[in-house]
Each structure stands twice: as C-alpha cells, then as structure tokens.
Amino acid sequence: MMIPQPVMDKLNQQIANEFGAAHNYLAMACRFDELGLKMLSQWFFRQGEEEREHGRKILNYLLETGAKVSLQATPAPSGDIDNPLAIVRAALEQEKEVTRQINEIAATAEQHKDFATRSFINWFIDEQVEEVSTMTELLNLVELAGENHLLQVEMRVAKMMVAPH
Ligand SMILES: [Fe+2]
C-alpha cells in the first residue's frame, strides 16, 4: 500500500513530535521529583511512557504499510520551568499543540484520499480528547490547591493513577 509522500512526511515528523513530548514529560517528571512531589513525578513519568508508545504506534504503522521510516531529531526540553503550576500549564499547552498536529495529519490524509491513514489517525484524535481533558483536570486541581496545598493534589493524583482510564 502506498502512502502519499506528504502524509508520510507528516507521520515521520509526528514520531519525532511524540518522542519530543515524551522528553518534555520526562524533564517535567524530574522537576516534580526535585520538588518532593513524588506522585506528580510518577504521573508525568507515565505520561512520558505513553508518548513513546504513541511514537512507536506510528512507526509500526509506517513499517506495516511499507512506508519509509526516517527518524527526525527531537528538540531538547525547555529547562526553565520549575514551579508546579507553570509545569502543568506547559503540559496542557503541549497536549493542545499535539492535537493540532494530529488534526493536520487527518486533514492531509483526507486531502490526498489516503483513507487508510485517515482511519489509523482516528485513534490519536480520540486519545487527544482524553489527554487534553485529563491535563485540564489536573491544571484545575493545581490552581484550586494553590502553592500551600500541593500535598492534597498529590493524594488526588495517587487516586487518579489507580483509577482505570
Ligand atoms: Fe501522544
């Protein structure tokens, strides 16, 4: 099966975007660990793992369809964010940006009548709805708690981590 070149380019770029997101989450997880917020740290480490899986999912799709995999560089994470609220805000912004990237892939696939990729990318469209929703929930919690009650956020995050989602 032949994936049109512009779609292939976007998918290859998205592998790097997902790995870049993973890298950012890892950096954020380390900040939380340094701040003593161990549950938030674990949550962000897990987010990082999920982003790597997303990258792998796209990579596998390219292999499955006989498309050419060409791995792109992932940018270094921005290292200057160190307060919890700013970190979660940046994480939500990242999820919104990924949503835009995924929508672009869907639009490009449609434009080139590549219905296989258009169908494949649906999983990611649904995933982004969940990712943006969950991160918005976390941001609301951190805003509500304020700097003095982050330990309560830790308890909520611990509960969210055992709940199936
Ligand atoms: Fe992702």
Ligand SMILES: [Fe+2]
């Ligand atoms: Fe994500």
